[in-house]
Amino acid sequence: MVRGKPDLEIKIGGLVLKNPVLTASGTFGYGREFASLVDPADLGAVVVKGISLEPRSGNPPPRIVETPCGMLNAIGLENVGVEKFVSEKLPFLRENGVCVIVNILGDSVEEYGRLAEILDNAPGIHAIEVNISCPNVKQGGVAFGLDPEAARAVTAEVRKKCSLPVIIKLSPNVTDITSIARAAEDGGADGVSLINTLQGMAIDIQTRKPRLANVIGGLSGPAIRPVALRMVWQTAKAVSVPVLGVGGITTPEDALEFLIAGASAVQIGTGNFINPRATIQVIEGIEKYLIEHDMNSIHDLIGSLNG
Amino acid sequence: MKQIDAEILKIEPVAKDIFRLTLKAPDIAEAAAPGQFVMIRPVSGFDPLLPRPFSLHDWSEKQGTIVILFRVVGKGTGILAQSRHGRKLQVVGPLGKGFDITSAESVCLVGGGIGIAPLLGLAKRLPEADAYNEIAVLLGGASGEELAPLAECLDIPGLAVRLATDDGTLGHHGVVTDLMENHMTRDRDWLVLSCGPMPMLKAVAHLCRKNGWPCQVSLESVMACGMGVCLGCAVKSPAGNGHEGYLHVCKDGPVFWESDVAW
Ligand SMILES: Cc1cc2nc3c(=O)[nH]c(=O)nc-3n(C[C@H](O)[C@H](O)[C@H](O)COP(=O)(O)OP(=O)(O)OC[C@H]3O[C@@H](n4cnc5c(N)ncnc54)[C@H](O)[C@@H]3O)c2cc1C
Numbered sequence: 001m002v003r004g005k006p007d008l009e010i011k012i013g014g015l016v017l018k019n020p021v022l023t024a025s026g027t028f029g030y031g032r033e034f035a036s037l038v039d040p041a042d043l044g045a046v047v048v049k050g051i052s053l054e055p056r057s058g059n060p061p062p063r064i065v066e067t068p069c070g071m072l073n074a075i076g077l078e079n080v081g082v083e084k085f086v087s088e089k090l091p092f093l094r095e096n097g098v099c100v101i102v103n104i105l106g107d108s109v110e111e112y113g114r115l116a117e118i119l120d121n122a123p124g125i126h127a128i129e130v131n132i133s134c135p136n137v138k139q140g141g142v143a144f145g146l147d148p149e150a151a152r153a154v155t156a157e158v159r160k161k162c163s164l165p166v167i168i169k170l171s172p173n174v175t176d177i178t179s180i181a182r183a184a185e186d187g188g189a190d191g192v193s194l195i196n197t198l199q200g201m202a203i204d205i206q207t208r209k210p211r212l213a214n215v216i217g218g219l220s221g222p223a224i225r226p227v228a229l230r231m232v233w234q235t236a237k238a239v240s241v242p243v244l245g246v247g248g249i250t251t252p253e254d255a256l257e258f259l260i261a262g263a264s265a266v267q268i269g270t271g272n273f274i275n276p277r278a279t280i281q282v283i284e285g286i287e288k289y290l291i292e293h294d295m296n297s298i299h300d301l302i303g304s305l306n307g
Numbered sequence: 308m309k310q311i312d313a314e315i316l317k318i319e320p321v322a323k324d325i326f327r328l329t330l331k332a333p334d335i336a337e338a339a340a341p342g343q344f345v346m347i348r349p350v351s352g353f354d355p356l357l358p359r360p361f362s363l364h365d366w367s368e369k370q371g372t373i374v375i376l377f378r379v380v381g382k383g384t385g386i387l388a389q390s391r392h393g394r395k396l397q398v399v400g401p402l403g404k405g406f407d408i409t410s411a412e413s414v415c416l417v418g419g420g421i422g423i424a425p426l427l428g429l430a431k432r433l434p435e436a437d438a439y440n441e442i443a444v445l446l447g448g449a450s451g452e453e454l455a456p457l458a459e460c461l462d463i464p465g466l467a468v469r470l471a472t473d474d475g476t477l478g479h480h481g482v483v484t485d486l487m488e489n490h491m492t493r494d495r496d497w498l499v500l501s502c503g504p505m506p507m508l509k510a511v512a513h514l515c516r517k518n519g520w521p522c523q524v525s526l527e528s529v530m531a532c533g534m535g536v537c538l539g540c541a542v543k544s545p546a547g548n549g550h551e552g553y554l555h556v557c558k559d560g561p562v563f564w565e566s567d568v569a570w
Pocket residue numbers: 344355359360361362363375376377378379380381382383384385421424425526527528529530556561
């Protein structure tokens with residue numbers, strides 16, 4: 001019997017993605033940079049580099065350092081700002097039929113709301129992902145993502161200011177990530193993505209100086225994968241909205257683990273640096289696995305962890 | 308820009324800790340320009356994790372090959388040095404903005420240490436020598452032992468190579484900027500194209516600024532992606548030149564006009 005291809009479609013709020021493989025913010029630029037290696041329209045979605053109201057120039061170098069099976073980054077949220085994003089970066093994505101999710105960041109609840117409002121009116125954007133790992137400047141600088149009440153407030157504000165699906169990107173630097181996930185769901189999130197980077201540090205023992213100018217950076221890559229997987233599993237049980245799994249995914253096998261743990265989709269970050277075609281290979285690998293395991297749909301796999 | 312699994316055709320020791328690696332990479336050879344680089348993944352696993360940047364030392368469109376000249380400094384380069392022919396390596400390239408050799412009356416190539424790597428591909432592809440009044444090649448290194456084999460890599464018929472070493476064991480006893488001052492006569496319009504360690508580039512840029520010689524430098528930085536997305540390879544740019552504080556070595560460079568860099 002000739003079977004059709006398995007169904008890879010997933011939904012986040014009202015948004016239908018053709019497959020469950022996305023790029024993670026900050027690791028695929030604005031989609032264009034990889035275009036000669038990967039057709040961004042073949043991906044479930046491209047999550048673009050975090051955008052703020054005003055352009056940001058970022059931290060002084062050194063900004064990255066390699067660590068065992070991982071890397072630390074302290075880029076400092078360098079970005080072109082929302083105005084330039086909409087006028088210079090978005091048209092390419094729109095004209096090429098790319099599913100675009102815009103990652104946003106701000107210093108205050110109002111700033112997130114303002115960004116949501118501006119992006120709601122820009123054609124070619126399919127969803128918003130809210131990076132809540134940023135300091136809440138008006139409230140003593142504690143990151144929104146560390147406090148359930150602040151996370152709920154940001155989510156509700158973004159929800160109110162736009163009609164697009166809203167995904168909240170969670171910080172792993174908390175005691176209980178499920179409480180933040182539930183707060184985001186309460187605030188009206190259509191999905192949650194996790195994890196953002198884990199805070200880390202490295203020292204040059206010869207000079208006794210920190211290896212990053214910013215001293216502290218965010219750890220990503222295969223080193224964080226088991227932590228991310230555990231948090232995704234816990235969160236998928238705690239909320240009813242879709243969970244997007246992020247953290248150390250570079251191969252189809254890695255992605256399958258997250259889907260089985262309950263993620264509806266995965267994002268590939270540092271994996272793009274290691275192998276620029278990782279996203280495409282993961283899509284192909286998931287499809288192959290479904291066929292080999294006689295599954296017609298990705299939904300047969302999602303959350304199918306055996307006790 | 309292409310991503311390929313390139314077969315190692317040849318790996319030869321050139322000097323202590325320095326190797327020449329020839330890879331089968333027709334798509335990259337075809338698109339390459341002087342001063343561009345490639346990202347090579349030393350292992351297929353995760354340790355070391357990231358691909359490593361290397362300048363294109365030379366390439367042949369006809370043979371479909373690219374050549375890298377590298378020094379062993381750590382884990383990734385150590386693994387590369389022990390690779391044998393036949394092994395395949397993930398290579399992405401060509402990447403970045405290379406040397407701009409469009410307009411000059413005379414050119415001076417200035418290299419230091421392993422920084423001479425991109426100068427071979429560049430020297431071979433300069434417009435016909437008679438398009439210039441002169442092509443000068445000035446190289447610096449710590450000692451004769453280090454510099455002699457590197458200088459040999461730049462042995463192109465018709466090009467006179469002048470050398471300087473810190474310990475005086477080969478060529479001029481001193482630094483490469485001494486050679487520039489001695490050799491670059493004021494009656495010519497020079498274009499300086501330079502690659503080497505940061506302190507050398509800084510001295511070269513300073514001298515060029517003083518003498519009004521336009522100068523391009525090939526910079527290094529830690530890199531994760533090599534294609535302008537991670538923003539990890541930032542270098543400070545002087546205020547008010549329209550780059551919002553930082554340039555990125557992998558996409559705005561690695562070759563920059565000296566005046567675009569905040570030394
Ligand atoms: C655009 C560009 C072109 C380059 N071209 C060449 C080339 O043609 N030939 C060549 O031999 N090397 C070249 N390099 C440097 C080369 O990329 C590094 O030497 C290499 O990444 C080191 O990898 P490793 O795993 O052996 O060292 P690691 O184990 O990662 O590090 C060992 C030591 O080397 C230092 N180091 C690591 N990366 C760099 C870097 N990018 N630049 C300077 N020091 C570094 C580290 O701080 C550490 O002290 C180039 C770098 C760039 C950015």
